[in-house]
Amino acid sequence: MQKAYLILENGKKYEGVGFGASGTSVGELVFTTGMTGCAESLTDPSYFGQIVIFTFPQFGNYGIARADMESSGIHVRGVVVREQCDFPSNFRCELTVDEFLKEHNIVAISGVDTRELTQMIRDGGVMNAVITTEEPDYPAEKLKDFRIRDSVRGVSVTAPTVLEARGEEKHRVALLDYGAKKSIAENLAKRGCRVTVCPCGTPAETILAGGYDGLMLANGPGDPADNVYEIEQLRKLLGKLPIFGICLGHQMLALAAGGKTVKMKFGHRGANQPVKDLETGRVYITCQNHGYAVDKDSLPACAKLRFANVNDGTCEGVDYPGLRAFTTQFHPEAHGGPRDCEGMFDRFIAMMEVR
Numbered sequence: 001m002q003k004a005y006l007i008l009e010n011g012k013k014y015e016g017v018g019f020g021a022s023g024t025s026v027g028e029l030v031f032t033t034g035m036t037g038c039a040e041s042l043t044d045p046s047y048f049g050q051i052v053i054f055t056f057p058q059f060g061n062y063g064i065a066r067a068d069m070e071s072s073g074i075h076v077r078g079v080v081v082r083e084q085c086d087f088p089s090n091f092r093c094e095l096t097v098d099e100f101l102k103e104h105n106i107v108a109i110s111g112v113d114t115r116e117l118t119q120m121i122r123d124g125g126v127m128n129a130v131i132t133t134e135e136p137d138y139p140a141e142k143l144k145d146f147r148i149r150d151s152v153r154g155v156s157v158t159a160p161t162v163l164e165a166r167g168e169e170k171h172r173v174a175l176l177d178y179g180a181k182k183s184i185a186e187n188l189a190k191r192g193c194r195v196t197v198c199p200c201g202t203p204a205e206t207i208l209a210g211g212y213d214g215l216m217l218a219n220g221p222g223d224p225a226d227n228v229y230e231i232e233q234l235r236k237l238l239g240k241l242p243i244f245g246i247c248l249g250h251q252m253l254a255l256a257a258g259g260k261t262v263k264m265k266f267g268h269r270g271a272n273q274p275v276k277d278l279e280t281g282r283v284y285i286t287c288q289n290h291g292y293a294v295d296k297d298s299l300p301a302c303a304k305l306r307f308a309n310v311n312d313g314t315c316e317g318v319d320y321p322g323l324r325a326f327t328t329q330f331h332p333e334a335h336g337g338p339r340d341c342e343g344m345f346d347r348f349i350a351m352m353e354v355r
Helices: 038-042 097-103 114-124 140-145 151-155 182-189 204-208 228-237 248-257 343-353
Strands: 002-008 013-020 024-032 050-054 078-080 107-110 127-132 161-163 171-177 193-199 214-217 243-246 261-277 283-294 304-309 315-320 325-328
Touching: 002 107, 002 140, 013 097, 024 078, 024 114, 024 261, 024 283, 038 050, 038 097, 050 114, 078 127, 097 107, 107 127, 114 261, 127 140, 161 182, 171 182, 171 343, 182 193, 182 214, 182 343, 204 228, 214 248, 214 343, 228 248, 243 248, 243 343, 248 261, 248 283, 248 315, 248 325, 283 315, 325 343
Parallel strands: 024 050, 050 078, 078 107, 171 193, 171 214, 214 243, 243 325
Antiparallel strands: 002 013, 002 127, 013 107, 024 127, 161 193, 261 283, 261 304, 304 315, 315 325
């Protein structure tokens, strides 16, 4: 066993046991409350640039099955857990979390008080941190300048790729990849959509000339307001064809329509966030991963608040009634989380069927 250290921007220092790769990694320290979804979380591009605290006390109990990966690699900067499991038990298990992290050169630490860390972030907000097996005296003041940069372009595809429809092809959808989880495209494909995954910087003119029936805006990492060019393209696309946006896509479409976004104190990350549909009164238990939110008081006249978080009242979804568009902050594709929101994809399909 090797020693590892977690050092926070506020000067706090924790000693634990290192697993995964050896080395030093700096990132924004956040926490997720999901009890499952280990492989899904590690490979979610929305975690780009972040060190993730897993609040469930045991980690890796059922190991890693590659079929559960949401992208081709790990996007977290580091992992913090109370206790990691070296001997997982699951018939689907292909390798341990330790082996998986080593494979992708990700540093991790176990044996620290994750409850104390989570409460610290809840009280003071997210902060920068470093996990290191090499520099136990890493100066905390060096952490203050860290900022997640070029996040969307760092996780987007660089050339279009196509996922064919399962069964009969009914619709053609362009998916703008801001850091898309693969299950978004899969949910469309199983509903008869041929999905073209497009780079984040694809011009609006290219999308409009592509003969698509609808446009899907993916999730992704970082501050939505950083994506100035991408937001300008959405401004040109809004109202031209049916649009469904998830997470970062939800935030960026709101910015394109004239709304604003704000950074949250500690965000929503996990598989247990209650969200109310303000039109029907139904409450969904949702899977989420975001540190920014749409300012519901900034929504323009063309937009209508549709979903709200039951815990803190923040914006969880917007309808654009006259523009054939709607968005959700939560993840209806929900691999590694509840699945009672998958009907949002059916709503998108229905929207494309109205000519």
